[in-house]
Amino acid sequence: MKFGDSIREIKGIGEKSEKLFNKLGISTVEELLCFYPREYDIFGRIEPVLNAKEGSTIIVEVSPAERPKAIRRGGLKIVQCRMKDAGGTITAVWFNMTFMMKLLHMGTHYILRGRVINRNGILQMQQPKVLSQQEYISSIDSLRPVYSLTAGLTNNAVSKAVKAAVHEADFESDFLPLDIRKEYNLIGLKKAVKAIHFPKDKEECMEARKRLVFDEFFLFALAINYMKKNKNKKTSNFIMKEHKAAEKLIEGLPYKLTEGQLNAWHDIESDLASGSIMNRLIQGDVGSGKTIIAVLALYVCAVNGHQGAIMVPTEVLAVQHYNSFNDILNGFGIKTGLLIGSMTAAEKRKVYSRIESGELDIVIGTHALIQEKVIFADLALVVTDEQHRFGVRQREAVSAKGNEPHMLVMSATPIPRTLAIILYGDLDISIIDVLPTGRLPIKNCVVGTNYRSQAYKFMEKEVKAGHQVYVICPMVEESENMEAENVMDYSGQLREKLSPDIHIECLHGKMRPSDKNDIMERFAKHETDILVSTTVIEVGINVPNATVMMIENAERFGLAQLHQLRGRVGRGGEQSYCIFMAGNSSKDIMERLNILGESNDGFYVAEQDLKLRGPGDFFGIRQSGELDFKLADIYQDADILKAAGDAAKRFTDDVLILCKKYDSLRKHISSYTDEIFL
Numbered sequence: 001m002k003f004g005d006s007i008r009e010i011k012g013i014g015e016k017s018e019k020l021f022n023k024l025g026i027s028t029v030e031e032l033l034c035f036y037p038r039e040y041d042i043f044g045r046i047e048p049v050l051n052a053k054e055g056s057t058i059i060v061e062v063s064p065a066e067r068p069k070a071i072r073r074g075g076l077k078i079v080q081c082r083m084k085d086a087g088g089t090i091t092a093v094w095f096n097m098t099f100m101m102k103l104l105h106m107g108t109h110y111i112l113r114g115r116v117i118n119r120n121g122i123l124q125m126q127q128p129k130v131l132s133q134q135e136y137i138s139s140i141d142s143l144r145p146v147y148s149l150t151a152g153l154t155n156n157a158v159s160k161a162v163k164a165a166v167h168e169a170d171f172e173s174d175f176l177p178l179d180i181r182k183e184y185n186l187i188g189l190k191k192a193v194k195a196i197h198f199p200k201d202k203e204e205c206m207e208a209r210k211r212l213v214f215d216e217f218f219l220f221a222l223a224i225n226y227m228k229k230n231k232n233k234k235t236s237n238f239i240m241k242e243h244k245a246a247e248k249l250i251e252g253l254p255y256k257l258t259e260g261q262l263n264a265w266h267d268i269e270s271d272l273a274s275g276s277i278m279n280r281l282i283q284g285d286v287g288s289g290k291t292i293i294a295v296l297a298l299y300v301c302a303v304n305g306h307q308g309a310i311m312v313p314t315e316v317l318a319v320q321h322y323n324s325f326n327d328i329l330n331g332f333g334i335k336t337g338l339l340i341g342s343m344t345a346a347e348k349r350k351v352y353s354r355i356e357s358g359e360l361d362i363v364i365g366t367h368a369l370i371q372e373k374v375i376f377a378d379l380a381l382v383v384t385d386e387q388h389r390f391g392v393r394q395r396e397a398v399s400a401k402g403n404e405p406h407m408l409v410m411s412a413t414p415i416p417r418t419l420a421i422i423l424y425g426d427l428d429i430s431i432i433d434v435l436p437t438g439r440l441p442i443k444n445c446v447v448g449t450n451y452r453s454q455a456y457k458f459m460e461k462e463v464k465a466g467h468q469v470y471v472i473c474p475m476v477e478e479s480e481n482m483e484a485e486n487v488m489d490y491s492g493q494l495r496e497k498l499s500p501d502i503h504i505e506c507l508h509g510k511m512r513p514s515d516k517n518d519i520m521e522r523f524a525k526h527e528t529d530i531l532v533s534t535t536v537i538e539v540g541i542n543v544p545n546a547t548v549m550m551i552e553n554a555e556r557f558g559l560a561q562l563h564q565l566r567g568r569v570g571r572g573g574e575q576s577y578c579i580f581m582a583g584n585s586s587k588d589i590m591e592r593l594n595i596l597g598e599s600n601d602g603f604y605v606a607e608q609d610l611k612l613r614g615p616g617d618f619f620g621i622r623q624s625g626e627l628d629f630k631l632a633d634i635y636q637d638a639d640i641l642k643a644a645g646d647a648a649k650r651f652t653d654d655v656l657i658l659c660k661k662y663d664s665l666r667k668h669i670s671s672y673t674d675e676i677f678l
């Protein structure tokens, strides 16, 4: 069985389950093999009942403390029995398993494994499995894969399919040369794939992960290096000499550009005039003022008689940029246009024709810019904002709309320069390392839910003082539909708690894009005081009058994401506040969140987070959004990234040869870039 074969080739997958797998984005054997577990169910060892903690899974050895009881609740037949060991008791509960009544005998010992829940203040074991001595011993310390599922597909079914695929797939010979594997202590590909799904123990799991993370970085770096090699110092069709106009724009701004902004701008100016194609990354922490740099570049491009475009990851952000571009460029004689997916077909057609005729100087949009129907008359500069939200491929797709236009990408991902050079190896880098002056540092507090009513009072006070507030709603893990309900419930409750003249609106991912845009626009205009939202507001949003950010269930987010969320406040001259509310205030959680409490510096946060988690602790929360890796995390795996980057350098000249030899390698690399056609 080949990697590229359909999953239908796998024993046990028929038409029906194929459809379900397709829903998860899996149609080939390889995609199934790369469908890594979301986490592992760690089978522990017998523990005293007293160790039972809400939310955890525990194994206990107990005997009934009383005769089991059968009760009915709703349509459920429930068997309930208080169980004891030497130190304490816990109630075990089984649903629709009346046979348990006969199975449990007084005086007999049972090994039970189950999840501990809190029911009305009392800890219970829910639906525990009764294990034989032998089952227990053979499972001790084992890890079982837990997959992200879709309705109709069980964890067991996925697990079985993967097992069959691992067994039957032809893993070519390993594409990583043996000397590299030896040098970096990496296990073979087949062994790694098998072990990431079905690890013997934690150690083997780590080894597998190391190899696969290395692969992800290695292939990515190969693709990037290959692109760089082809791109280097290509002569540009658009040499832009006319820069005086920019100075006038800068003078007219209501603020002075920071040194970091000026340096970045000068880098761009000289790139544009140099005669070569610009490929530049602007890296600057949230709030460092990257937008104005994009405005300047696009403005100069327009003054030189060409078209430019800026692509952003969300519609909300596109609308916001469109408005602020128009504010800044007001009176400068520049024609701007907006292009987003939620516009009507007629509206879009109008914009298409204004782009094609060359009437528009600057186009601001989302992925909609990549659409086939978008044809530029003279595209000379492409900017992508929040680059980490896009793949390299999308970045390339817009640029293909022009005749080798200049490229400017902007990112807030705080990564050390050494790593940025690998991840953005095909780009030159300018760093904006200072925030605008006159910003008061955000005041942070990390609190438990008992602080909630005080937080509400504080929000009320800030609103009365004329400011605005974001509340990031508790996260719901199970289903996306629940997310919407959850945000609406929460804002309903908030309305009841706060004074009625405070205007609250809510925002979530399931809304129609045009509704989202309207809500965001009302918030930007201060028609709304409090915005209750899911993380959809995370990227790029700029409402300087908002001074409070409160994040519920902060423990469920990665620190990098929390830092991005916090970056939505502290964008104006007023004192801003960020309240991190932990739904569970255990010591570890508070320690992790306190990193954010200590510092507003993205680099520091990333660094401390890494220290705390330690490389290789991948049972922790994965940072989200950072480039598109399946397993790899650029912070946590910084060392592997460095190693893979070094290794890839040695192969840059052989990329094509390697790709010819290994089909799966070619596919992987070309998933990052279209440039490799073989």
Ligand code: ADP
Binding pocket: 255, 256, 257, 258, 261, 284, 285, 286, 287, 288, 289, 290, 291, 292, 412, 436, 437, 540, 542, 544, 571
């Ligand atoms: P980000 O880097 O996160 O994209 P933005 O470009 O959205 O940041 O800028 C954040 C805010 O800071 C905006 O309101 C912008 O007008 C303002 N700003 C940008 N540069 C300066 C500056 N040099 N001095 C003061 N305010 C600035």
Ligand code: MG
Binding pocket: 290, 291, 385, 540
């Ligand atoms: Mg921004």
